[in-house]
Amino acid sequence: MDLKQTQASEVASKVINKQDLFILDVRNEEAYGDWKIEGESITSMNVPYFDLIDGVEDLLPELPKDKEILVVCAKEGSSIFVGEELVEAGVENVSYLSGGMKAWSEYLEPVKVGDLPGGALYQFVRIGKGCLSYMIESNGEAAVVDASRMIENYTTFTENKGLTIKATMDTHLHADHISGGKALADQVNGTYYLPEEDAGEVTFPFTALKENNKMVIGEVTIEPIYSPGHTIGSTSLMINDAYLLTGDILFVESIGRPDLAGKAEDWVLDLRTTLYNRYKEMAGELTVLPAHFSKVAELGDTGVVSAKLEELYEKNDGLNVEEEAEFRRMVTENLPPQPNAYQEIRETNMGKITPNEETRREMEIGPNRCAVN
């Protein structure tokens, strides 16, 4: 038996299709505690590789006999080392995750949300980091919303379908991941849209994403709706009066945090007004499509993360806090830690710093942490 290689795409498919997988994560305990591969059908255990250098004998009784075993580490070197030890010890069905957690963090799974006149709406699920980006396509034209840094995912997709990307847009200045919006727009000679209020320190040219400035892609209308709170510029996008892309303002199981630009107290009221007035006036049957999820359980049967707006007004705790003071506490106190390197990520998205590719990958390690809980 040789040690096999498993691709991040295969792991994503197991998570989405709820197929059994046993993960032996050999990173250190802190890294594992911070962020790991999760899913309903995933069982994982953590034993740092440095405890397995002298052999894996003590570990063997703890490994399942009837399941596939996937060894995972940060990049892949240590998982190959441990995987080979396991194979030598006679363990069957062992593989390692090619590219490690870095590859997991960067993998995007495109899933179809629904049809649109002349085309469709796709959600690109960055399953490892909990980021969601979108592609609207109609009559051969496409727009990409909240694009990730790995822009080849979108260009490969459009090439296969014979689409031309006309525009890219960010619903806000991101703090958890490096935006691919500007780079993608430049590559395809498209227009890059960003809310002006978030772009005070942005060093490159962009087009303002503004309420009342509707955009048209094929037969589909994209309508910006100013919805501040996570950032002062946060803007939602209404797609053909059917889908509401909420960015980092409203998630399926939580709401956006107002503190990542250091202005939690100032932006609490904006967040409250957006969630308790602006969105509330909208049609309940709108399908909400957020820019993040926090738990894999939020993925539906086909992998799509979405909910009806009226459903969220019933179930989402962040939308059901009557007292303003209590709401203020909820979104400003006891917040989770900030996303990894969030300040450097914001500066990169403003064009103020230009880290190399390897540093960009490192900066994005870990979960998104854009929700209040």
Add this chain to the structure above:
Amino acid sequence: MEAQKTLDAKGLACPMPIIKTKKAMKDLESGQVLEIQATDKGAQSDLTAWAKSGGHELMKSEETDGVFYFWIKKA
């Protein structure tokens, strides 16, 4: 900082810096210090965690020109 032994693990990727550190530590007496030089970013958190789990003391670490230096005192 004074060290009884120096390990050059520059250019090596995980898991090699730790494997070599572990081996080098075997040649030291309790209380002696090993200096490790590494360029792999993961080495930082892994060496810290490894030293802790083995009861060794990570006395100091610093980064100069892309090289990470660690001084670990053997338990």
